[in-house]
Amino acid sequence: xxxxxxxxxxxxxxxxxxxxxxxxxxxxVSVAEVAKGDDPDSAVPYLLLEVSQLLLAGxxxxxxxxxxxxxxxxxxxxxxxxxxxxxxxxxxxxxPVDVYSEVFDPYEPRTAPVACRISDDLADVIAxxxxxxxxxxxxxxxxxxxxxxxSYLSNWGSTASAALRxxxxxxxxxxxxxxxxxxxxxxxxxxADEDDELEKEAGAVMAAxxxxxxxxxxxxxxx
Numbered sequence: 001x002x003x004x005x006x007x008x009x010x011x012x013x014x015x016x017x018x019x020x021x022x023x024x025x026x027x028x029v030s031v032a033e034v035a036k037g038d039d040p041d042s043a044v045p046y047l048l049l050e051v052s053q054l055l056l057a058g059x060x061x062x063x064x065x066x067x068x069x070x071x072x073x074x075x076x077x078x079x080x081x082x083x084x085x086x087x088x089x090x091x092x093x094x095x096p097v098d099v100y101s102e103v104f105d106p107y108e109p110r111t112a113p114v115a116c117r118i119s120d121d122l123a124d125v126i127a128x129x130x131x132x133x134x135x136x137x138x139x140x141x142x143x144x145x146x147x148x149x150x151s152y153l154s155n156w157g158s159t160a161s162a163a164l165r166x167x168x169x170x171x172x173x174x175x176x177x178x179x180x181x182x183x184x185x186x187x188x189x190x191x192a193d194e195d196d197e198l199e200k201e202a203g204a205v206m207a208a209x210x211x212x213x214x215x216x217x218x219x220x221x222x223x
Contacts, residue, residue: 002193006209011217016060016064017136020060020061023054023057024054024057024132024136027126028133030050032046033130034093037089043093044097046168047118050213051164052123053158058156061149061152061156062153067146067149069142071140071143074147075143077135080132083124083127083130087120090122097118099115101113101114101115101116101123102116102162108128118166118167121163122163125160128151128156128157131151135147167169167195
């Protein structure tokens, strides 16, 4: 049985669940529009804005007390929507800056960076959000809120945060007129041992892969 009717939901614009669902729906629609590729020059800045706004909703979910669904077992939502087409469109749109370096868990000591893709991240986040939206649209509000909170803590929160760092870095490189290929020489560990040399070599390969200037005009900074 549904928690509430859709009319009851729509008539409560100040309700926490309404605010979260609005941000979730806005993100899903906006990323789908970006993936169409109609305005490639604005893709990175627009995605930066959308991911930032989504993470505001995620932060609110993370800070909120635990949501408890009304049903013991999760109701079936039917077939999951396919996100592969969106993933491929985003990958083509963001090429050659789609690949970036990320540390999976910042609390794991000396964790080696891994290669990630912004397109994969965004598609995975969309899949999680759509799952919750299916419950919300069916009136299962408590189930939707539980899912969005749980998946924020377990998956899409860290995934979206990593994508945000990558997008912010791209914008910073462009606006500060810092070519990506200059990253090859970075070394933040003055006590690196022989094992770290292998990690630096892997990082250099990754930097070379993504080290192609973006097709955006950099802002003239102060010298």
